[in-house]
Amino acid sequence: GENVEQHPSTLSVQEGDSAVIKCTYSDSASNYFPWYKQELGKRPQLIIDIRSNVGEKKDQRIAVTLNKTAKHFSLHITETQPEDSAVYFCAASRSTGRRALTFGSGTRLQVQP
Amino acid sequence: EAQVTQNPRYLITVTGKKLTVTCSQNMNHEYMSWYRQDPGLGLRQIYYSMNVEVTDKGDVPEGYKVSRKEKRNFPLILESPSPNQTSLYFCASSLAGGIGYEQYFGPGTRLTVT
Secondary structure, eight states: OOOEEEEOSEEEEETTSOEEEEEEEOOTTOOEEEEEEEOTTSOOEEEEEEETTOSEEEETTEEEEEETTTTEEEEEEOSOOGGGOEEEEEEEBOSSSOOOOEEOOOEEEEEEO | OOOEEEEOSEEEEOTTOOEEEEEEESSOOSEEEEEEEETTTEEEEEEEEEETTEEEEOSOOTTOEEOOSSTTBOOEEESSOOGGGOEEEEEEEESSSSTTOOOEEOOOEEEEEO
């Protein structure tokens, strides 16, 4: 099955700095890569996703890049704010066959004011 | 209001006592799934369902059962709970399985097995 590894497990940045979280996946058939944000005590919520036919996608201060050859994808947050503090999860799934969604182990991002 | 609901939200039980955690969604979603969340391990999928009467194992199905008799409901059954099933459980649903469909998560059920 799919295996998703996520790094780093914790990340502390100063407000206004950029944050980068990286994930690698093992199943070359995976073609959908969402990112979820989970605030303390809350449920995970989708913040951005990317499909395998796209190399980069942006939404305001958030961007995701995908390198299919190397099987890795990254989340970039620019101009970080205290409200960005949360746990971020990457995930991977395929659109045919087995439709399981495999998550990474999570990155706890702390934005220091 | 579009939502995924789970019950109970908190449960403390003893080893071996069968329990069921209910999950219901009102968005007419085809895909439903169960995850457990443990510190350092992230979210791990237990079972998922592509549609009524169609279920499949996720990454950690051992010790769990599910059923999908109606589109809106997807209960998680622990026939004989053990302490290693102590965890935070999330139910989720999406319009369909696979590419491009956001998973909407329920509020979570915190289960403790003593």
